Amino acid sequence: MGILGDGAALVESLVPAGLITAASKMVEAPLGLADVATKLVEAIAINSVSEKIRRKRPVVIKRRNIHSGQLAELTNLYFRVADIPIRFWSKVEDWQRWEIDCFNMLNGDRFRASASGSRTVIADKLPGKSLWEHLNRGTLTRRMLLAAAAEFRRAHEFWSDEFRGRWSHGDASITNVIYEASNNRARLIDFEIYHEKSLATAARQADDLLVFLLDLVGTLPTRQWLPFATTFLEAYGDAEVIAQLRKQLDLPGGLAWIWWGVRTNFTNPAIVKRRLANLSRAIAKMKSYDATVSARERSKRRASISCQMTSPGIPKPSSRRRAIKERANALSPGIPRRLPTKT
Numbered sequence: 001m002g003i004l005g006d007g008a009a010l011v012e013s014l015v016p017a018g019l020i021t022a023a024s025k026m027v028e029a030p031l032g033l034a035d036v037a038t039k040l041v042e043a044i045a046i047n048s049v050s051e052k053i054r055r056k057r058p059v060v061i062k063r064r065n066i067h068s069g070q071l072a073e074l075t076n077l078y079f080r081v082a083d084i085p086i087r088f089w090s091k092v093e094d095w096q097r098w099e100i101d102c103f104n105m106l107n108g109d110r111f112r113a114s115a116s117g118s119r120t121v122i123a124d125k126l127p128g129k130s131l132w133e134h135l136n137r138g139t140l141t142r143r144m145l146l147a148a149a150a151e152f153r154r155a156h157e158f159w160s161d162e163f164r165g166r167w168s169h170g171d172a173s174i175t176n177v178i179y180e181a182s183n184n185r186a187r188l189i190d191f192e193i194y195h196e197k198s199l200a201t202a203a204r205q206a207d208d209l210l211v212f213l214l215d216l217v218g219t220l221p222t223r224q225w226l227p228f229a230t231t232f233l234e235a236y237g238d239a240e241v242i243a244q245l246r247k248q249l250d251l252p253g254g255l256a257w258i259w260w261g262v263r264t265n266f267t268n269p270a271i272v273k274r275r276l277a278n279l280s281r282a283i284a285k286m287k288s289y290d291a292t293v294s295a296r297e298r299s300k301r302r303a304s305i306s307c308q309m310t311s312p313g314i315p316k317p318s319s320r321r322r323a324i325k326e327r328a329n330a331l332s333p334g335i336p337r338r339l340p341t342k343t
Contacts, residue, residue: 082255128180149235218267
């Protein structure tokens with residue numbers, strides 16, 4: 001069943017009456033793909049967010065809305081149907097735990113997050129501005145991208161019991177990267193989404209890089225796109241993850257493209273395809289990527305089946321069989337080779 005084409009019954013079963021009208025309009029109205037996707041994203045009001053001053057400190061208050069679980073399940077159904085490997089935390093207690101744990105793991109050196117009741121998380125507001133603000137103002141610099149890359153690499157080194165492997169964000173868009181100019185530090189926020197746990201570590205972390213780059217691909221001028229993207233990847237530096245990223249640069253089709261449209265701000269697909277192809281070629285020229293591919297190819301080579309190239313039947317001085325025989329003789333010189341015969 002198409003999530004957009006015949007979604008009225010699905011929405012009716014999962015979403016309260018107050019949201020059915022909006023969903024029905026989305027299905028019935030002759031909207032373009034971008035309009036439909038935009039309305040879908042706007043409809044996913046899972047959390048309400050506000051800012052206040054508490055104990056003379058600015059804080060961000062995130063509260064799960066009353067129908068958040070149903071909205072999360074509806075969105076997760078779309079992700080599953082479209083084969084998009086991310087999910088919203090549908091249970092409030094799971095989201096609250098993950099949001100607090102991730103924030104404190106990454107930012108607990110100076111800032112804290114904690115629960116307030118059963119549906120709310122209160123976190124210190126991080127100083128600085130999001131890279132999304134800098135991108136839209138035309139003030140994004142390579143220095144900021146270097147700081148972001150360093151933070152991604154640092155975050156990806158943390159162990160996660162949830163994944164039984166290294167951690168990944170799940171929604172590492174440029175809006176969720178806060179840059180503090182005074183100390184040239186980037187930090188990650190907003191942990192409502194997680195990766196499918198069946199994904200390999202490199203695939204999860206490559207998806208984080210991809211989400212970040214898709215925000216850039218549709219917004220940066222042509223002359224800046226490739227230099228900025230390669231600056232970010234070279235500074236990130238994990239060759240295995242970057243090699244995996246290169247495999248994930250192809251544009252998807254079908255329902256998955258709706259989400260990519262959201263990620264790329266509905267940039268012309270031809271432009272996105274061309275820019276990602278240019279990035280793929282640039283990655284192939286990176287020294288770290290080339291070294292990783294070369295090592296992988298060496299590991300795939302089969303062992304030689306011609307062990308004695310020059311003298312068949314005569315072991316070489318370095319052969320394993322001859323070495324074992326010589327060691328046996330050296331260790332037991334006094335042991336006769338044959339049992340004594342009776343006379």
